[in-house]
Structures are given as structure tokens and as C-alpha cells.
Amino acid sequence: MNKNYNDLLxxxxxAREGSFTKAAGLLGVSQSALSHTVKGLEERLDVRLLNxxxxxxxxxxxxxxxxxxxxPKLEDIDRELELINEFKLRPAGTIRITAAEHAANTFLWPKVRQLLLEYPDISVEISVNYGFVDIVAERFDAGIRLGENLxxxxxxxxxxxxxxxxxxxxxxxxxxxxxxxxxxELVEHxxxxxxxxxxxxxxxxEFEKDGKEINVNVKGQVVMTSSIGRLDAALSGLGISYVPEDLVExxxxxxxxxxxxxxxxxxFDGYYLYYPNRQLSSPAFRLLVDALRYHRR
Structure with a gap:
């Protein structure tokens, strides 16, 4: 049988994207060409692979x-190819990171921006997400969360x-x-x-004082996930906002x-960059970690 590993990719x-259109966009090929490739694989194997x-x-x-x-084998090949970058004069490769808006804007992007200026062969994709993302399943290299949620x-x-x-x-x-x-008393506002x-x-x-913790279910006209949006709503006079201190100083x-x-x-404990302990770190990823690391005084 003629082996073409591009067909497997x-x-x-x-199969992962559940869409020929999305997959074609990721692979940089036309939808018709991708469909023809998968159909050819099914014909050579003489079995239907996709409904x-x-x-x-x-x-x-x-x-x-x-x-x-x-x-998993294709992912291992990708990781090994990334590690080949060690033999280049300059670190290279793509790093995918997921983070909430505040972390991405305040602590991630300023450092990433400088890193990209210094290393033009490094590419970074930042996905802003407010939920808990399974970085392994979603194929992110790393994520950012508060220390208490790691x-x-x-x-x-x-x-x-x-x-x-x-x-x-x-x-x-x-x-x-x-x-x-x-x-x-916030319930009256x-x-x-x-x-x-x-x-x-x-x-x-959530509030705490003198060892006493108090949680308050508040109500109001506006509901937002975005910290920037909540700040803007407060500045517009729409009510009281509960936002990170650095945004309002x-x-x-x-x-x-x-x-x-x-x-x-x-x-409370701040943000952490987290990644699987089995991950093989490329030179580009190690540079990113060093750039983001916070050194406590």
C-alpha cells in the first residue's frame, strides 16, 4: 500500500474539528482538496472512516x-519537530496559550509583545477564554489561571x-x-x-476581614464576563463594579x-502559567516561560 502520512493528518x-471547512482552514488547503484526500484514504483502506x-x-x-x-503519534512527531529548533541559531515555532482577559492583557501580552520583537521566528497564539480549558485536549501548550485553581x-x-x-x-x-x-449592604445597590x-x-x-469570610449574591441591570466591560459599565455610572485593583487605580x-x-x-494568590509536566519544552517555550516568570522580592 502506498503510505501517505499527509492523508492521516x-x-x-x-475528525477532531468535526468539519471539513474548519479543517481545511487549519491545514491551508481547499475544502474540495481535503475531501478528495480523505476519500482517497478511505478507498485505499477499503473502509469508511467518517460519517x-x-x-x-x-x-x-x-x-x-x-x-x-x-x-497521539502525530502529536509526538510534531513535538519532536519543534525540538529540532534547538539546532537553529534562533528559537522558532508556534506557542498556543489560553488565558482570561485580565491575565492576557495585563500580564501576558506585554511580555509576549517584547519577546516577539526580539525573536521574529517565534509565533504566539493567545486565546481569551473565561472558562476552565483542558489544555491537553484543546492542544494548547500552556494556560494561565489563578493559583487556587491549578x-x-x-x-x-x-x-x-x-x-x-x-x-x-x-x-x-x-x-x-x-x-x-x-x-x-451591597444587596441594596x-x-x-x-x-x-x-x-x-x-x-x-467574595470578601474577608479579620478571618471572617462573607459571600454576597448581588443584583443589578448589567451582567458581563469581561473585566474591561465591567469597568466601562462602572465608569458609565451604571452601578457598582467588582474588578481587579490594577484596572481602577x-x-x-x-x-x-x-x-x-x-x-x-x-x-490573594496571583496568576500562574501552567503546562503538563510531561511536555517536552522547545527553546521558544522556555524563552516564554523565562519572560513571564514573576520574581518575588
Missing amino acids: AFVTV RTTRSVSPTEAGERLLQSIA DKDMIAVPISPPLRMAVVATPEYWQKRQKPTIPH NCINIRLPTYGGMYVW EHIKQGRLERVLEDWCLP
Whole structure:
């Protein structure tokens, strides 16, 4: 049998994406050419590998067995090819990272931007995602999460100092409403809520003082997952927002926002870059880790 490993790569990509259109985009070929390639593989093997409908594509039983068998081997080949970059004069390759918006904008992108300027052969893909992503299943090289949410089987590298939240609203809002002195008084206010993307429910605002923890279910006119969006809503006078302190420090200094319940907002563990402990690190990835690493004073 004529062995063409490109055919196997084409099949694996289509099976994983569940779409010839998406797979063609990833592989940089036309949809018709990709369909012809997979059909040729099925004819040579004399077995149907994919069930095709007008709406979706899914592996047959034989296709699923082939997918589970060869996909890890193709990934191993990709990793080994990436490691060949060690023999180049300059590190190269593509690094895929998933992170929430605040982490990506504040701690990831400023360092990545400088790294890309220094090493033009390195490419970085940043996927902004508010839920918990399985970086192995989704084929990311690394992810960024708060320290308290890390999986134990991952290598974790700190990339930020401890963080702190802030409860803020405009001076105009506070002129109309009495400022809360304890967290429970927030239920009487128009608060900009946060929906948890992983579970679908509303985020409970968390506070602590003198060893006493208080969680408050707030209500209001606006619900957003984006921290930048919640900041903008607060600046627009739509209510009280609960956002990372670093996002509002300048607005507080300039008098655009006023803070309350500051003594109830204690620091907590910051962001970490995490990746599988079995991952073979390429020179490009090691440079990224070193660039992002936060050195505690």
C-alpha cells in the first residue's frame, strides 16, 4: 500500500474539528482538496472512516479507532519537530496559550509583545477564554489561571504578584446612594454582575476581614464576563463594579471612580502559567516561560 502520512493528518484534523471547512482552514488547503484526500484514504483502506451529513462530520467506529491510535503519534512527531529548533541559531515555532482577559492583557501580552520583537521566528497564539480549558485536549501548550485553581499534575510558574479586588462606582452614583460599610449592604445597590462561564451561574462576590469570610449574591441591570466591560459599565455610572485593583487605580487617582469596602478586599494568590509536566519544552517555550516568570522580592 502506498503510505501517505499527509492523508492521516488530513483525516485526524477533520475528525477532531468535526468539519471539513474548519479543517481545511487549519491545514491551508481547499475544502474540495481535503475531501478528495480523505476519500482517497478511505478507498485505499477499503473502509469508511467518517460519517458525513450536511451539518456535521463524525468518525465511524473504525475511524474512531484509527483516530485514537494515530493522533497521539502525530502529536509526538510534531513535538519532536519543534525540538529540532534547538539546532537553529534562533528559537522558532508556534506557542498556543489560553488565558482570561485580565491575565492576557495585563500580564501576558506585554511580555509576549517584547519577546516577539526580539525573536521574529517565534509565533504566539493567545486565546481569551473565561472558562476552565483542558489544555491537553484543546492542544494548547500552556494556560494561565489563578493559583487556587491549578491542577496538581501541572507545572506552575508564577507570572504575577498577589492580586486584590476593588469595589468601585462613580462619584455621581455615590451622591445618590449611601456607601456600604459592610459587604451585605451591597444587596441594596445596583451591581454589575459576573456570570461564570464554566458553570453558567452568577459569581458570588467574595470578601474577608479579620478571618471572617462573607459571600454576597448581588443584583443589578448589567451582567458581563469581561473585566474591561465591567469597568466601562462602572465608569458609565451604571452601578457598582467588582474588578481587579490594577484596572481602577488610575481612575481612582483621577477621581473618576471612588472605592468602598477596601478593608474587606484582601490580597490573594496571583496568576500562574501552567503546562503538563510531561511536555517536552522547545527553546521558544522556555524563552516564554523565562519572560513571564514573576520574581518575588
